[in-house]
Amino acid sequence: EPEVTQTPSHQVTQMGQEVILRCVPISNHLYFYWYRQILGQKVEFLVSFYNNEISEKSEIFDDQFSVERPDGSNFTLKIRSTKLEDSAMYFCASTPQYEQYFGPGTRLTVT
Amino acid sequence: AQTVTQSQPEMSVQEAETVTLSCTYDTSESNYYLFWYKQPPSRQMILVIRQEAYKQQNATENRFSVNFQKAAKSFSLKISDSQLGDTAMYFCAFMGPYGGATNKLIFGTGTLLAVQP
Numbered sequence: 001e002p003e004v005t006q007t008p009s010h011q012v013t014q015m016g017q018e019v020i021l022r023c024v025p026i027s028n029h030l031y032f033y034w035y036r037q038i039l040g041q042k043v044e045f046l047v048s049f050y051n052n053e054i055s056e057k058s059e060i061f062d063d064q065f066s067v068e069r070p071d072g073s074n075f076t077l078k079i080r081s082t083k084l085e086d087s088a089m090y091f092c093a094s095t096p097q098y099e100q101y102f103g104p105g106t107r108l109t110v111t
Numbered sequence: 112a113q114t115v116t117q118s119q120p121e122m123s124v125q126e127a128e129t130v131t132l133s134c135t136y137d138t139s140e141s142n143y144y145l146f147w148y149k150q151p152p153s154r155q156m157i158l159v160i161r162q163e164a165y166k167q168q169n170a171t172e173n174r175f176s177v178n179f180q181k182a183a184k185s186f187s188l189k190i191s192d193s194q195l196g197d198t199a200m201y202f203c204a205f206m207g208p209y210g211g212a213t214n215k216l217i218f219g220t221g222t223l224l225a226v227q228p
Contacts, residue, residue: 033215043156043202045215056215089154093216098144098206100216102156 002026004103006092012109013082021077021106023092032075033093033100034067036060043091049075082110113138115205117219124193125227131178132188132222134203140164142208145179145186146216151199159201162186190224198226 005024013019025032034046047067048055054067066078075094079086087110093100114137124130136145147159162170162179169177174194178187190197200221207214 035216037154042220043204043216043218045217048215058215091156093156099146099158099161100206101158102148104153104155107154 004092004094004101006090006103006106008106009104010107010109012111015084015110016081019079019082019108021079021090021092021108023075023077023103024073025075025092025094026101027073029094029096029101031055031095031097032069033095034077035091035093035102037089037091037105039088046077046090079108082108084110086110113140113205113207113217115203115217115219117203117222119222120220121223121225123225123227124190126193126195128193129189129191130193130224132190132201132203132224134186134188134219136184136186136203136205138184138205138207140208144206144208145177146204146206147175147177147188148202148204148218149197149199150202150221151196156202160188193226195226195228197224199224 007022032049035043037043045058047057047061064080069075089105091105092103116135143164145162149157149159160172160175174191176189200223202221203219204216
């Protein structure tokens with residue numbers, strides 16, 4: 001059964017460094033998302049992406065964040081200059097229309 | 112703006128028994144989608160069940176079923192014959208009518224379910 005994959009599973013970085021989180025959505029899906037979950041809290045929407053452009057972004061998704069689909073398979077989330085409060089689990093999701101399928105997540109730890 | 116409320120932070124159930132997790136939501140839309148996701152200790156988000164608001168029939172998936180009360184804006188999840196592997200955080204989520212990239216999922220705060228042997 002096809003699934004969403006994410007790499008790395010865990011990333012530790014120092015404050016101020018750039019990180020790139022990678023996702024490979026399910027191949028025939030057209031819509032892609034990033035969500036964030038701070039430890040012990042609910043899952044929050046960051047950004048949605050369709051047809052090589054951002055469809056919607058949340059207030060969390062400020063100028064430090066960017067997304068791109070550099071080729072036909074990868075979907076990346078870049079954080080330009082990480083802050084301590086960016087420490088969280090980051091989930092990628094994809095959908096053909098309604099049901100969103102999530103990857104296993106990347107745990108980002110900013111020290 | 113849509114909101115999702117899960118009023119039970121934690122619940123416990125004995126193995127083989129039935130448990131119901133509550134969820135309420137607020138929206139002005141007439142059509143929308145509701146989901147339950149399971150997050151085990153691995154923190155993977157796993158889709159459990161989906162309900163379309165225009166369908167009167169409650170969705171079921173094996174041991175999982177929902178009680179969807181549109182007028183009351185209530186969407187509870189019933190787990191029958193609970194198993195140890197059901198131990199997880201359960202999130203209720205709302206999606207607006209159009210799907211695709213125009214609609215993100217809005218999650219509740221979750222209910223931590225512990226299944227006791």
